[in-house]
Amino acid sequence: MSVDIPARIQLREAVTPDGGIVEGPRVLHRVESEPCELFRIRPLGRVIGAEIDGIDLREPVTPQLREELNRALLEWKVLFFRDQDITSAQQRAFAANWGELETNPFIPKGDDDAVTRFERTAAMPGYENIWHVDVTWRPSPALGSVLRLIEVPPVGGDTLWADMAAAYDNLPADVRARIDGLTAVHDYLPGFDRFSDPALLARWQDEFPPVEHPVVRTHPETGRRTLFVNQAFTTHIVGMDRDESDRLLRYLFLQAHTPEFQVRFSWRPNSVAFWDNRATQHYAVNDYHPHVRIAERVAIAGDRPMATLSLGT
Secondary structure, X not given: OOOOOOHHHOOOOOOOOOOOOOOOOOOOOOOOOOOOOOOEEEEOOOXXXXXXXXXXXXXXXXXXXXXXXXXXXXXXXXXXXXXXXXXXXXXXXXHHHHOOXXXXXXXXXXXXXXXEEEEEOOOOOOOOOOOEOOXXXXXXXXXXXXXXXXXXXOOOOOEEEEEHHHHHHOOOHHHHHHHOOOEEEEOOXXXXXXXXOHXXXXXXXXXXXXXEEEOXXXXXXXXXXXXXXXXXXXXXXXXXXXXXXXXXXXXXXXXXHOHHHEEEEOOOOOOEEEEEOOOEXXXXXXXXXXXXXXXXXXXXXXXXXXXXXXXXX
């Protein structure tokens, strides 16, 4: 006996709809590196996030340790260290192994201009609960950041990171073709205007005007193509009708929300995270208010994002 199946319940084609993400298998690939000799790696996810055991961040980083940690960072995008009772100076010294440290004029300082302090209390809740890439409003956004938790709330306060190379890999072919070669504008105002002093924001407009970055950047060390727009700081796509730009950006922003591309880290006192800002987005979960959460971050200056690179030259 045949069954007449109404058109509304016919199986749809396996394409991503304009406003969402389709279910099914994901392409989950990472750049695998050689085994490390100086520490143990415990992966927390398929493509992103790993705990590092066996090193003490209070100690100087030798050239071999730096090389192995960098390989692990490129493979796992974010590295976690537990039980690291370090000072701000030791945190800065560790981060400086990857380059010059940068400052951020919009976030309160710790005991040094290179240290930003996130002190979240009942009176000052967190505003970092949006998927974002740090300081893409700079011509050369940060290479990466080192974050340590000083005071952890009794429950909640996790941070999530998303692998934006995996996000790019899983875009439909027609979307990848559409966005390759496009540039987008990044501006600090959308990310800070809800909670910052307008006079402070106005003071920096001449030094930090809106900048353009490729919608898809090529990672300068791995060569992987990475989706490089974020909801906090990307305002529009250059040369595109504003409505069309808004629709496309909403779709691209949504890709960070895919759990298969994410790792979630539950903090404890003296936990440290080191992430590759060129390859990830992150989101600080604000489920702990009105409890206190205090963190300090050191950021490493990066390079100007490029759509294509000639690696090794």
